[in-house]
Amino acid sequence: MTTVATSARERMLLAKDASRSIGLLDGATKEQLLHAIAARLEADTDDIVAANAEDLERGREQAIGDALLDRLRLDRPRVAALADAVRAVAELPDPVGRVLDERVLPNGLRLQKVAVPFGVVGTIYEARPNVTVDIAALALRSGNAVVLRGGTAAERTNAALVRSMRGALSELGCDPEAVQTVDEFGRDGARELMRARGIVDVLVPRGSAQLIETVVTESLVPVIETGAGVVHILVDASARADWARDIIVNAKAQRPSVCNAVETVLVHRDAAERVLPGVLAALAEAGVTVHGDESVVRMHPAAVPAGEEDWATEYLSLDLAVRVVDDLDDALEHIRRYSTHHTESIITEDPGHAERFLAEVDSAVVMVNASTRFTDGGEFGFGAEVGISTQKLHARGPMGLAELTSSKWLARGDGQIRA
């Protein structure tokens, strides 16, 4: 149980080594392992809460602010919720071993493409200790070892969580080295993790746009980008006014701090007078500050005049940019320019416009007549979410356990040679 590794690289090599045995566990054993982790986290609640108190104390001394302190806090109910989340992941179907393709060559060689674990999943994230457990549970459930690099502010909490999870691995006779943290190596730990090509198989950054940008730019390990959401809703000329109102209020105000919340509403000129007043009134009632272009400000004097930067901003707050567009092409052009390719939705009664929007908008999720808040692994029925990928390679949109697997081809022959 004692970690003797003295460098981040050594830790990662231990994880690589452990990934071999973890990758061969059957589904039932991995399920059992996650239940053991959940139980152990509950049993270790006092330790975890005590470690967290030290981090909180340091955070207060450093005046990191109430919002960060709240994210950092792990009290008893939150530890219990974490354990429950691990149990939920335990119950998901095993993503490993699925047969993805199958063919028999004319010479009788039997090919199977099967889902296999990546090996070692790395993650770099900020001061949310719940990510430590979430990602470790998802990685282990899909047969991977995991290397964690969390924010310095949560270092002691993360260490306690990792100790607890490693304890559960040992209890079950699994290799505890499958869960590693490189937190105590500071910036060097993050740097080594980004350079560990050949040891770490995939790196998932979770956090601010800046953190993600740094990882994307510096990492030699392949990255899955979970990006920001400058999310658009287009109110088409034919939009139903009630749907426009309900969908926009829901997409903005139900939970404004998340990446699938809408940030910009575009309104077709021909719908502006008919639909906008109702939308703006409902937004005002929900406490939303509208940042509008000239047409919007004329109709709604409470609106703040919007500048160029508003179209590119992910507010993550009760702020919303609103712009009147000339037509569908104008809207598509705006979206091409400012979208982060996360989610866009059109509200329309025109099937032709709906299909053009679905075909031409280049985003992970494109919707018709629905709230952008549905872009979510839980809502999509994946049972858990690793993140929402805004890149096109490997995974796009909400990522579940399947996205933490790779594949390999198995070929079974009886002496076939190539002519």
Add this chain to the structure above:
Amino acid sequence: MTTVATSARERMLLAKDASRSIGLLDGATKEQLLHAIAARLEADTDDIVAANAEDLERGREQAIGDALLDRLRLDRPRVAALADAVRAVAELPDPVGRVLDERVLPNGLRLQKVAVPFGVVGTIYEARPNVTVDIAALALRSGNAVVLRGGTAAERTNAALVRSMRGALSELGCDPEAVQTVDEFGRDGARELMRARGIVDVLVPRGSAQLIETVVTESLVPVIETGAGVVHILVDASARADWARDIIVNAKAQRPSVCNAVETVLVHRDAAERVLPGVLAALAEAGVTVHGDESVVRMHPAAVPAGEEDWATEYLSLDLAVRVVDDLDDALEHIRRYSTHHTESIITEDPGHAERFLAEVDSAVVMVNASTRFTDGGEFGFGAEVGISTQKLHARGPMGLAELTSSKWLARGDGQIRA
């Protein structure tokens, strides 16, 4: 038709723009487009051969060597073969629009995950002008625009090929900017291409291990690594002697210069006396030089003593490293250490050993009782091959047209909002 772009970046932006209309073409139009390209290449044969003559002349002046000159040469039969290859790609099923997943949420929201083009595919390769046409055809068939950066030695040939393909696009009323070369910008062209994150969606390097390493290390654009093959065959204790002989000779000598050719044979100690003499005699007859460990050299005095570097070498020639191992674990350990994760095969009559090998070897393709030469898009029935991926993200093993697509989620609702 005249290209007015004055920088590599401008070229790439034109490709990005063109990717929108190319991505919306239906399957029949893309098929027609590829037939038009094939016809145009044939019609432009004189131009292409003349441009190639200039490259060859310069190559001779610079004494680049016979092997490179041969790769560079595009005579009339080779142009005809290129056109035929484009026609073969034209006939492949459209990879775009396939429904990859489908679900209806409890609230009635209908989700579909569909295959979509990446957008812009970039490629950096060496002096093989056939890659120019191969990759462009594969990219266009899968609805992508393409940015090409070939070797300087083939610059004029590539320019003629690109001119010809752009001519075919224009003839059919498609945007010719969908095919771009950045060759004339030299090293800057390659550098800009590797930095074009957000413009180019995926970059596929094709060529030497050094070229691939450079691209993997420097590129900010996501890369699909098509790697080298230090490919192993393990002759297990129970191996059939005739299969061992036929498979090893086929895997080494049928075409030694390719990445799926075997480079190291491991022989279980208990099979050495029974199986090796026949294998070594057949290899000698095929003109293969064996680099053996001590046991092998004792049995086969013609063998060159192998050193550490032999185990890590991709010979790509009629050379083969041969080592006697103690048991399956010893073999797996050797493979873990030296494999490039391309293809490995075991020759065995022991089903338990076969399944352990399949499960534990971490390579793109793992075989039992078959020649490693089958790792090939054509052999796998993909109809065409973009390359053989040795990475785990997005694509692993032979890549066909499907691997040049991403996906997107379409959500069709009637007013759904999140509770």
